[in-house]
Amino acid sequence: MAHSTFHFAAGLAIGTAAYLPAFWKRCVSGAHLAAFFARWMGTAYLLGLFAVCPGLLRHTSLPAWLIDGWWMNIFVFYPIIERIEKSGYVRGAAGIAACSALFYLLILIALNRQLRARGLPGHHTDRCCITDGT
Numbered sequence: 001m002a003h004s005t006f007h008f009a010a011g012l013a014i015g016t017a018a019y020l021p022a023f024w025k026r027c028v029s030g031a032h033l034a035a036f037f038a039r040w041m042g043t044a045y046l047l048g049l050f051a052v053c054p055g056l057l058r059h060t061s062l063p064a065w066l067i068d069g070w071w072m073n074i075f076v077f078y079p080i081i082e083r084i085e086k087s088g089y090v091r092g093a094a095g096i097a098a099c100s101a102l103f104y105l106l107i108l109i110a111l112n113r114q115l116r117a118r119g120l121p122g123h124h125t126d127r128c129c130i131t132d133g134t
Contacts, residue, residue: 003088
């Protein structure tokens with residue numbers, strides 16, 4: 001039986017990976033990314049929550065045949081993961097951390113791209129950031 005963090009990480013990873021091509025396309029085209037990031041992160045985390053739903057239903061005392069049936073594969077392959085993975089707490093936590101770190105890194109890349117494109121203060125293009133005031 002896989003831990004719920006593993007199921008959450010599976011949903012989060014699928015949601016994250018699904019938007020990567022669209023991120024690259026928008027980043028190359030120079031489009032604004034704030035609303036895109038909000039939609040992307042919201043979708044990825046909601047897919048993670050969606051993947052955990054059968055585990056939550058298990059705690060409501062629904063029968064095992066209902067939770068482990070093939071029809072529950074709609075919840076990010078819940079029964080398949082349950083058969084393959086025996087624990088997965090550490091790997092699930094690592095997956096969640098990796099997806100969160102990837103979001104953070106891509107946000108920093110997008111901010112850097114915007115600062116370079118606009119030439120805003122705070123983004124120094126010269127090699128030395130310390131000046132003597134003259």
